[in-house]
Amino acid sequence: MKTANQPLLSLKGITKRFGALTAVNGVDLDVCPGEIVVIIGPSGSGKSTLLRSVNFLEEIEEGTITFEGNEIGYVKSKHGRRHLDAPAKICELRSEIGMVFQHFNLFPHMTVLGNVMEGPLTVQKKSPQAAREIALDMLAKVGLSDKRDVYPATLSGGQKQRVAIARALAMRPKLMLFDEPTSALDPELIGEVFDTIRSLGKEGMTMIIVTHQMGFAKEMADRVIFMEKGSFVAQGTPEDFFSNQMEHERIQSFLNRIM
Ligand code: ADP
């Protein structure tokens, strides 16, 4: 049943293994509507795998994912392997959870407008006219209306990432996942991508952001989570994290290394 303070996303005991390696180890996380959660942690700690699991790009071995009060079922096949039980439901959920990757993943053979229209057209089966209207709105939102007819190869990295954000937004997601959205960018291009993410935050978008940009985490996060070896080691407000209040040697040494 839906209640006012029900989390938008609730993860319980999420575990993902690759062979003998446990990449994500029993993670619990509730994200409330409008909340901005920033996940930090060393390379290889399972941050990407966790985000990919939330968006069903990875099949988890254990745990439950609940979105807007609906639990996503995993069932065991006769071979003992777990798999998602309702592909249609997953498809629908995927369109409600937008994801932006480090390496933009734009379609090179499509114009900017074509890239942003693609989801509404092919996944949501909107009419070309409706898809075009949504795409134009989203390009305006990220400040790239003037680039609609060019191909991705002619754009800067920052512009490509803003197109990738517009493309995700075109599906009208309720939750946005960002996996190191500025890691592939030259330093002078990071600001424009963060400005775009910041404006989404102001509109009340719920977001989970993996980033090494601590200034951004400090400014934007409602909650910062430190992940290490597949687990959440600590969480708190940005104030907790960045004012040397965290009595945790490993967090301090991580922060000292990247700041
Ligand atoms: P992070 O994003 O925090 O750097 P990842 O989630 O990418 O960490 O990776 C967590 C661990 O899982 C790493 O040890 C990585 O090598 C491993 N891993 C990630 N994806 C795969 C895969 N497809 N196959 C095997 N191992 C993987």
Ligand code: MG
């Ligand atoms: Mg990663």
